[in-house]
Amino acid sequence: MDWTTLSRPAAVGGSAALLILLLAKVTYLAFFHPLARYPGPWIAKFTNAYAAYHAWKGDIHLDMWRCHERYGDHVRYGPNRLIFNTTEALRDIYGTGATSKVVKASAYEPLVHRAPNTLTIRGGKEHARRRRIMAQGVSDKAQRGYEHRILAHITKFCDVMFGSQSKPETENSPRTWSEPADMSYWCYYLSFDIMADVVFGAHYNLLQDERFRYVVESIDKSNVRMSFLIQFPQFAKLKIDKYMFREAITARNRFIKFVTRIVRERLGKATTAGPDKINTEDADVFANLTAAKDPETGGGFTLNEIAAESTTLIVAGADTSSVAFGAILFYLADNKEAYDRAAAEVRSKFQSRDDIAMGAALASCVYLYACLNEALRMSPPVGLALWREVVADNVVLDGQAIVAGCDVGVPLYSIHHDPKYYESPFEYRPERWLVDDGTGSVERARSAFNPFSLGMRSCLGKSLATTEMALTTAAVLFTGDFRFAEGEKGLVGRGQKDGPLGRHRHNEYQLFDHVTGQKNGPFLQFSSRPLDHADC
Numbered sequence: 001m002d003w004t005t006l007s008r009p010a011a012v013g014g015s016a017a018l019l020i021l022l023l024a025k026v027t028y029l030a031f032f033h034p035l036a037r038y039p040g041p042w043i044a045k046f047t048n049a050y051a052a053y054h055a056w057k058g059d060i061h062l063d064m065w066r067c068h069e070r071y072g073d074h075v076r077y078g079p080n081r082l083i084f085n086t087t088e089a090l091r092d093i094y095g096t097g098a099t100s101k102v103v104k105a106s107a108y109e110p111l112v113h114r115a116p117n118t119l120t121i122r123g124g125k126e127h128a129r130r131r132r133i134m135a136q137g138v139s140d141k142a143q144r145g146y147e148h149r150i151l152a153h154i155t156k157f158c159d160v161m162f163g164s165q166s167k168p169e170t171e172n173s174p175r176t177w178s179e180p181a182d183m184s185y186w187c188y189y190l191s192f193d194i195m196a197d198v199v200f201g202a203h204y205n206l207l208q209d210e211r212f213r214y215v216v217e218s219i220d221k222s223n224v225r226m227s228f229l230i231q232f233p234q235f236a237k238l239k240i241d242k243y244m245f246r247e248a249i250t251a252r253n254r255f256i257k258f259v260t261r262i263v264r265e266r267l268g269k270a271t272t273a274g275p276d277k278i279n280t281e282d283a284d285v286f287a288n289l290t291a292a293k294d295p296e297t298g299g300g301f302t303l304n305e306i307a308a309e310s311t312t313l314i315v316a317g318a319d320t321s322s323v324a325f326g327a328i329l330f331y332l333a334d335n336k337e338a339y340d341r342a343a344a345e346v347r348s349k350f351q352s353r354d355d356i357a358m359g360a361a362l363a364s365c366v367y368l369y370a371c372l373n374e375a376l377r378m379s380p381p382v383g384l385a386l387w388r389e390v391v392a393d394n395v396v397l398d399g400q401a402i403v404a405g406c407d408v409g410v411p412l413y414s415i416h417h418d419p420k421y422y423e424s425p426f427e428y429r430p431e432r433w434l435v436d437d438g439t440g441s442v443e444r445a446r447s448a449f450n451p452f453s454l455g456m457r458s459c460l461g462k463s464l465a466t467t468e469m470a471l472t473t474a475a476v477l478f479t480g481d482f483r484f485a486e487g488e489k490g491l492v493g494r495g496q497k498d499g500p501l502g503r504h505r506h507n508e509y510q511l512f513d514h515v516t517g518q519k520n521g522p523f524l525q526f527s528s529r530p531l532d533h534a535d536c
């Protein structure tokens with residue numbers, strides 16, 4: 001339409017009509033919308049831009065926590081969105097029984113590349129079919145076949161971290177420490193190397209070779225845009241994000257090119273494992289998935305499905321695990337008592353580093369596992385609300401009747417820091433997982449703990465990730481000691497006393513939530529133990 005040809009009265013009339021429509025919408029959202037009775041940030045009643053802004057800034061997990069602190073357990077966090085902060089809501093939204101009435105929100109669409117996969121598919125039979133097959137690729141049995149791959153990368157990690165500069169004290173010379181290393185990168189290189197090997201049998205060796213290190217930065221950069229679009233799906237439909245997030249789009253394209261290459265290379269090797277090869281030492285996840293059959297229908301994945309699902313595993317598994325490693329090391333370095341106890345436990349259970357493997361000795365390191373849990377509670381790699389859409393009318397969630405079309409979720413970071421479930425929630429206390437205070441505190445803590453989410457859409461890699469974390473932490477503590485770097489570098493990753501609310505805690509490992517958490521530091525130095533103890 002050529003607006004210049006409009007008469008003045010028509011233009012005024014048109015503008016007035018638009019204004020009235022806008023006012024009507026604003027009035028509806030503020031006073032008559034089914035979520036109007038819930039408190040929350042004023043601007044969030046009218047637009048998802050509020051959430052998108054915090055996603056872009058990387059503090060959406062903190063903002064959701066601040067909102068629960070200020071407004072209570074039920075907070076309106078968007079025109080159609082409600083966040084909850086109770087274990088009842090966790091059960092009702094994510095628990096297995098809820099899945100027919102509450103499915104993954106359409107907000108996940110920006111994550112879809114070509115076709116939905118197990119992570120992004122909304123729900124229903126197709127999701128259940130994929131999950132049944134995928135589960136065989138990451139089962140406990142399959143993991144035993146991957147263990148030697150995982151251990152090889154952990155050994156390399158220890159070799160690089162402890163290096164030649166770090167030496168134990170001798171009669172003639174004092175103990176020496178390695179140069180400060182930024183663990184936000186090194187943990188990422190380790191977790192990526194593990195995932196590429198476990199899933200595709202590929203060796204990119206980020207730990208020792210710089211060539212492919214751009215890949216992990218590409219994932220992080222791309223996630224900034226993704227997190228914005230997940231919070232503001234309407235924006236995605238306008239397709240103007242390409243002007244706002246040029247760098248993120250370039251990063252995503254680079255990553256896609258890289259994984260296309262991995263898949264092509266993997267397809268070039270023997271692709272079908274054959275029933276006799278499933279879960280053997282040679283098998284990677286890719287091979288196991290080619291042989292896996294859905295126990296209900298007898299069908300398997302097509303090659304295209306295997307390629308797409310394997311790629312998802314790398315993305316879902318590498319950055320989350322790297323954040324977890326970073327957090328575990330940060331909190332151990334920051335808490336001497338816990339450090340000493342975890343180190344003593346590991347050093348008493350194994351004779352040499354080569355003995356560290358999955359099995360009874362590792363499982364008996366209960367304090368070590370408590371340290372892992374506590375790090376995941378304090379700084380969960382996924383900290384925001386994982387949106388689920390209500391698809392039937394008046395579904396009751398935590399006592400609230402919610403109409404169809406609303407998105408709901410429980411922010412992980414908020415519930416992990418709620419004093420209803422955790423006494424002194426901002427203190428790192430591994431003991432809270434082991435010693436009951438006489439009021440059921442351990443059970444309460446477990447009931448709200450969900451770093452891997454819950455139910456049918458919970459993390460498929462939970463067991464694999466836990467194994468990786470336990471093996472890595474045990475190997476590092478066995479090999480030697482680590483500490484924060486001295487000076488300014490030693491402060492990287494911490495909150496700052498004069499920072500905004502939520503960023504002000506000196507003893508908290510700060511994450512920047514963009515789909516998954518991103519991190520800086522900690523900068524650590526490593527020093528080996530005497531050779532007769534550490535088999536390094």
Ligand code: HEM
Nearest residue numbers: 119316317320321324381382386452453457459460461465
């Ligand atoms: C510490 C490490 C990890 C954490 C904290 C973590 C956390 C999560 C969370 C919170 C979800 C739910 C996401 C949502 O609802 O949108 C999830 C899903 C998923 N994760 Fe993980 N994850 C980790 C490691 C891994 C690893 C190593 C793998 C692969 C081997 C993996 C594969 C998946 C898959 C496939 C899903 C989708 C499951 C479904 O929708 O049915 N994750 N993860």
